[in-house]
Amino acid sequence: MNRRKIGVYVCHCGGNISDYVDVEKVVDAVKGEEDVVVARTAMFTCSDATQQEIYDDIRELGLDGLVVASCSPKLHTFTFRGVAKRAGLNPFQYTQVNVREQCSWAHTDDRQGATEKAVRLVRAGIARTRLLRPLEPTVVETVPKTLVIGAGIAGLRAAIGLADIGLSVVVVEREAEVGGWVKDFGPMYPRDKEGHELVRQLEAKVRQRENIALFTSAEVVRKAGSFGDYVVDIKTHGKSAMTMQIHVGSIIVATGFDTYRPEEGEYGYGIDGVVTLPEYKKMLDAAEGPLAYHGRPVKDVAYIYCVGSRQGDAGPHQYCSRFCCSAAVHSALELYSRDPSARQFHLYRDMRTYGRYELMYRESREKGSTYLKFAEDEPPAVQKGADGRLVVTIRDQLTGQKEVRIPADLVVLVTGMVPRENDGLVGALKLPVGRDGFFNEIHPKLRPVETVVDGVTICGACQFPKNASESVASGLAAVTQSAAMLKQGRAELDPQVASVDPGLCTDCGVCYETCPYDAIRPKEEPEGRRVAVIDPATCKGCGGCAPVCPERAINLEGYTQAEIKAMIEGLAREVV
Amino acid sequence: MAVARPAFIDEVRQSEQFNASACMNCGVCTAICPMGLEHLPREIFRYVVLGMEDEVLKEQETVFSCLLCKLCEENCPAGVHIAENVRSLRHYFDRKAFRI
Numbered sequence: 007m008n009r010r011k012i013g014v015y016v017c018h019c020g021g022n023i024s025d026y027v028d029v030e031k032v033v034d035a036v037k038g039e040e041d042v043v044v045a046r047t048a049m050f051t052c053s054d055a056t057q058q059e060i061y062d063d064i065r066e067l068g069l070d071g072l073v074v075a076s077c078s079p080k081l082h083t084f085t086f087r088g089v090a091k092r093a094g095l096n097p098f099q100y101t102q103v104n105v106r107e108q109c110s111w112a113h114t115d116d117r118q119g120a121t122e123k124a125v126r127l128v129r130a131g132i133a134r135t136r137l138l139r140p141l142e143p144t145v146v147e148t149v150p151k152t153l154v155i156g157a158g159i160a161g162l163r164a165a166i167g168l169a170d171i172g173l174s175v176v177v178v179e180r181e182a183e184v185g186g187w188v189k190d191f192g193p194m195y196p197r198d199k200e201g202h203e204l205v206r207q208l209e210a211k212v213r214q215r216e217n218i219a220l221f222t223s224a225e226v227v228r229k230a231g232s233f234g235d236y237v238v239d240i241k242t243h244g245k246s247a248m249t250m251q252i253h254v255g256s257i258i259v260a261t262g263f264d265t266y267r268p269e270e271g272e273y274g275y276g277i278d279g280v281v282t283l284p285e286y287k288k289m290l291d292a293a294e295g296p297l298a299y300h301g302r303p304v305k306d307v308a309y310i311y312c313v314g315s316r317q318g319d320a321g322p323h324q325y326c327s328r329f330c331c332s333a334a335v336h337s338a339l340e341l342y343s344r345d346p347s348a349r350q351f352h353l354y355r356d357m358r359t360y361g362r363y364e365l366m367y368r369e370s371r372e373k374g375s376t377y378l379k380f381a382e383d384e385p386p387a388v389q390k391g392a393d394g395r396l397v398v399t400i401r402d403q404l405t406g407q408k409e410v411r412i413p414a415d416l417v418v419l420v421t422g423m424v425p426r427e428n429d430g431l432v433g434a435l436k437l438p439v440g441r442d443g444f445f446n447e448i449h450p451k452l453r454p455v456e457t458v459v460d461g462v463t464i465c466g467a468c469q470f471p472k473n474a475s476e477s478v479a480s481g482l483a484a485v486t487q488s489a490a491m492l493k494q495g496r497a498e499l500d501p502q503v504a505s506v507d508p509g510l511c512t513d514c515g516v517c518y519e520t521c522p523y524d525a526i527r528p529k530e531e532p533e534g535r536r537v538a539v540i541d542p543a544t545c546k547g548c549g550g551c552a553p554v555c556p557e558r559a560i561n562l563e564g565y566t567q568a569e570i571k572a573m574i575e576g577l578a579r580e581v582v
Numbered sequence: 583m584a585v586a587r588p589a590f591i592d593e594v595r596q597s598e599q600f601n602a603s604a605c606m607n608c609g610v611c612t613a614i615c616p617m618g619l620e621h622l623p624r625e626i627f628r629y630v631v632l633g634m635e636d637e638v639l640k641e642q643e644t645v646f647s648c649l650l651c652k653l654c655e656e657n658c659p660a661g662v663h664i665a666e667n668v669r670s671l672r673h674y675f676d677r678k679a680f681r682i
Contacts, residue, residue: 306588349588371660372604374591376631399583404607404628405637412586412632 010041010136013069014128015060017051017076019106026110028121032075035125039132043067051076057089064093071135075103075128096140098501098564103131126577133576137569143498144542148234149255150174150495152488155226155431158186159474160466160481161260162208167485168258169215173492176252177212177220178240184209184222186262188474192291195336195366201474229257229434230524232543233461234497256461256488259437259445260481263423263467266314266323273310273419274388279396282313283334286418290337296345299416304348307341308398308414309334310386311354315422318382325442327422327471332363334420335370342373350375351412353386353400378410379403388417423471435462436523444470455484458546460499463487502564503545504552510559511537517551517560526551587633594630594638596670599663602627611654611664619644623654623664626671638671642679645671 016032018024029047037045044063048056051074063069072095074086079102087097105124113120152168154161157179165175183189184205191201212218221242227249228239234255241249265284268275275282279299281289289297297304311334315327331354338350352375359367371377378400380386386400396414401407425443432439438446438458445464448456455463463484466477491497506517506526513536517526525544528536540551540560552560558567594600605627612624621644629637648668655664676682 349591351586351588368604368660371606372601374603374631376603378632402628402632405625405632405634408634408637409583410586410632410634411583413588 010071011043011067011069012041012071012073012132012135013063014042014045014073015051016047018049019076020050023106023110026114026117026120027105027124031121032124032128036128039129041136042132052082052085060089061093064095069095070099072100073103073131073135075105077106078104098141099138101131101135103127130573130576133572134569137572141501141563143501146234146497146543148492148495148497149253150492151254153238153254153257154260156260156262157184158260158262158466159188160477162212163478164258164260164481164485165218166211167482169217171489173489175218178224178226179222180225182223226431226434255492258484258488259464259468260466261426261428261468264426266421266424268313268419273313274417275419277390280388280417282419282421287337290340293344304415306349306414307416307418308351308353308412309418309420311420313419313421323424329471329473330420330422331358335359335366338370338375339366352377353380355382423467455480455487461491499543500547502547503542504540504560504562506538506540507559508537510557512557513537516554520551520554584634590633590635591630594670594674596673599666600670601663602667603631604660605662606660608659610657614653614657616653617647617649619647642675645675
């Protein structure tokens with residue numbers, strides 16, 4: 007084998023590592039390893055100065071392998087891949103060794119042991135690097151078309167945005183009508199534009215655009231292919247039931263939320279006159295003047311907040327649904343506009359009318375709404391009184407915990423958002439579902455609409471509770487992200503993927519079941535044999551298939567059988 | 583146990599200026615009161631908006647001790663018309679307690 011030229015850099019991390027690991031000793035121990043031509047320590051390897059030093063070493067010494075022993079690869083893999091690339095070294099001939107999270111921080115009680123472990127970890131990294139091949143990203147051509155799933159306010163607005171950028175769009179909506187929840191809304195804050203009017207406008211714009219195809223009563227049943235060219239099966243129901251197959255470059259998921267349905271008896275739900283917020287909004291939107299319920303006038307209204315949200319450790323809905331405080335206060339103002347003499351009591355845990363919705367909260371107090379705070383462990387009780395009216399009992403914190411009975415004609419349970427049931431779609435798209443049941447983004451701040459599935463973005467309230475304007479904003483973020491990927495016309499995919507050696511494969515079928523991404527499929531060989539083939543564009547390089555193969559026919563690039571064996575030998579040299 | 587009587591506020595209200603429900607119960611009024619009136623005006627307004635008439639009637643002394651100096655009103659972050667509200671309360675006592 008040709009000699010390699012490997013540079014090794016061991017980081018102090020300002021003391022995070024060097025307080026417990028003797029980094030000079032580590033360098034002394036590994037500088038004599040085979041193929042190592044330079045080994046140094048650095049105070050902060052990620053600093054510009056040390057990056058420049060590594061760059062110079064790569065250029066001047068002609069390094070063809072790089073080992074950085076510092077923090078977790080989660081933090082700086084892309085930093086040092088970048089250094090390698092700039093200096094002309096293939097970025098996949100670099101190994102990150104974690105001597106911080108996996109060594110110094112874990113062994114603060116044993117400096118000598120930590121130093122010995124660091125030496126072994128770095129040796130393993132060097133052993134791997136000696137075998138690394140240069141890799142080039144897989145390039146795929148992208149289809150300039152996006153699939154939008156869900157035609158609520160976020161999905162419709164996203165479709166228009168994509169179309170105006172010049173991409174073709176297919177919109178798939180499960181319901182017979184577009185518009186989701188918003189199509190049933192009356193006046194919305196702050197301009198009192200009616201929800202159904204907003205939806206009508208959006209739908210008209212969608213229908214005007216020739217590059218948008220809209221399918222209602224339709225569902226996505228299967229997804230194959232990979233980012234840049236997904237093959238999606240869509241099934242339509244009803245009169246024109248059929249299944250069609252389309253090719254799209256990217257997918258935007260905007261499937262929205264469901265509303266929390268209280269249990270029978272939860273805050274009196276089930277008693278005549280106890281309604282949820284969506285039920286109440288429908289009544290309000292239908293009423294011209296003062297409200298009536300079952301023919302009786304509604305004068306006194308009690309709202310109970312946080313129903314189905316912030317359930318503590320006990321319930322599945324531990325999150326705050328965010329929109330409901332503002333929506334309930336808005337409803338109270340709507341009632342005042344129909345009946346200024348209505349008396350409204352708000353029983354809340356914390357008021358979260360964030361941003362400009364605070365102005366509605368203030369206005370509602372000025373118009374006479376009374377707010378009473380209750381504690382999580384002492385919720386208000388709702389009962390039917392002797393006179394047939396409802397009575398809500400609450401301990402009022404602001405009058406020295408006095409128990410107050412509030413008579414009411416109507417009790418509104420301010421219900422939050424829950425994730426919508428979408429098992430079929432989750433299965434078809436392999437969407438990442440969080441603990442709370444909503445879909446997960448990669449990074450809440452910096453990659454807020456992308457998912458771990460390349461080219462699949464999420465937006466609107468399928469991600470977490472959002473109001474209409476926040477849903478539309480995230481929809482447009484998904485548009486930008488999709489367009490940025492598709493407009494380049496080509497996509498570069500990580501080349502660290504698995505492949506099957508057809509000579510060793512016996513088509514035993516074990517790996518087909520293992521792959522979470524459906525990347526492995528059987529292929530007929532000319533001699534009538536059948537072998538497994540991994541699509542490099544679909545494979546995520548998770549490595550799940552490699553160890554289950556009884557023939558060891560599968561190798562993950564960057565973590566091949568030979569590389570892993572060399573790492574183990576480097577780690578355990580004096581032990582075995 | 584107190585029973586809220588929402589209609590009570592309409593008996594106390596003497597003018598459109600009456601806005602006890604705008605109070606957010608921060609307590610600046612109580613802290614700043616030169617008379618050191620403990621129950622004025624935050625808690626009394628609370629009793630009014632909740633319709634707890636019995637509690638309000640206990641506060642006759644407090645309601646009439648107010649100087650109407652408006653120091654609280656000047657400093658109220660919620661824009662409550664405190665002096666006007668106290669006048670409304672006095673009028674209520676006149677009718678209800680003194681029958682004049």
